[in-house]
Amino acid sequence: MASLREIVARREATLAPGAANALFARIIEDIGFECCYVTGAGIANMALGAPDIGLTTLDEVAATVSRIADAVSLPLIVDADTGFGNAVNAWRTMKVLERAGAAAIQIEDQSFPKRCGHFSGKGVVPVAEMTAKIKASLDARSKDTLVIARTDVLAAEGLDSALDRAAAFIEAGADMTFVEAPRDAQQMRRIAALGVPQIANIVHGGKTPPLPQTELAAMGFAIVLYANAALQAAVRASHEVLDSLKAEGSLEAVTGRLASFEERQTAVAKDKWDALEQRYKVD
Template sequence: MTTPAARLKSILARREAVLLPGTPNALFANVIEGLGYECAYITGAGVTNMYLGAPDVGLITMSEMVQHIAVIAESVDIPLLVDGDTGFGNPVNTYRTVRAYERAGAAGIQIEDQDFPKKCGHFSGKAVIPADEMVQKIKAAVDSRRDGDFQVIARTDAIAVNGIEDALERAHRYIEAGADVTFVEAPDNLEDIARIAHELPVPQIFNYVFGGKSPPVEHETLKSMGYGAGLFANAALQAALLSVHDVLGELQRTGSLEGVRAALASFEMRQSTVRKPRFDAMEKRYT
């Protein structure tokens, strides 16, 4: 049986813009796997929003992310690409982060070249570290992995700071340092989106952010460009947030859920998603 890292490597190498939904918890990961997605992304922004109730401004810690990885990896069998922010420090910290992520069950890590504290890639006011410093983080990440197939994804946020030419130059340097995949964040026009996939020799990730800086791109267009994955990091969280707001707002106004029954998962769907039949079978077996 191939490892999760080998499966993720193979998926991205197809360059078919695999749909990569994000999850902040095991429940959403169960839904993603149950719907037949090949892989999932554990989103740092989503974990920060849902776990801390805070914005994506560099508040989540490495140990908190590792706890989430372990729980989610225990719940699903699909490979997990995990947000590693800036590596949570210098190259030595990055080395430790990769070891911890891999041990917890990640199949790959995404690290970025923002200065600390980092921000969501579609926020304003970002800053990036020197490319030389990021190169050393990538080298540390590559050296620290135990499974050679564990995917090291290098993200650059340089477009917003220095423009597309610097972002592409950085991506080339990160590939030379050993990155398996690169991720040029927040291109704001279709021409640059196409350039990224055409000019960089390794698989690329495009980040669909609803309401973000990048224009919407049809999935077939992204496939024709040869992207490795189309990332929907927080679509599930945004859908859940709107539903919770609407349902609890109706409850507050009317004291009833009758007007929002269509927005509620059935009792049966809820129990199926958390795999209650599996636990029932275990209980029966061991009783």
């Protein structure tokens, strides 16, 4: 299996679906994706039933990362929000998430409380504050963990300001940068031309144009996040199935929307656990 650094170096717009839990991560691995994004928005939505507005804690994210790392062998790109505080907090965030199993951490320059990159009303901290967090994260790492520095300034100040910030983050040592929520392909081409590998974030219903992987690869993007595709699919399917159950009193009308009992057991690798049970069975 390729390391995340090797994947990023190819700049082939490698797809990184998002997982908010270990089950989604297992499905991502079983389908054959090369890496997985541990989505902060997804954790907030699924674990808290809350929007992505800075409510999750480092401990909650780390616990999710640890469970996912136990379940799959994929490199994990972990959404670390703003680093959960100042530069000292960012230093500890790297230590905690690296220990939990992160292959990369992504920190952003939003002011607190942060919010989803495709929400309105975002604010950003001064460049010096963000670069201090980047340097602290680099100092804290003890493995080949990538530091991804994201800026959300584009919505408020435009692309030139976002590119200037990304350049400052690169100078501070960020391995990758991530300009959130560009509005068109022309903006995305300018972002892809920055000096280190870049991330594109495709959100169904969000602000970034959903360009195909081939076009993003031609631009030179390294990673393309589909952070909550699985979550959005699960929400839609859950509504449809449960609406039908309530209306009809059974699942008869929606059996085609349901994984079979066997498919569910395959998704959680029950055969592996059965083999372990047999191996350690006491006669």
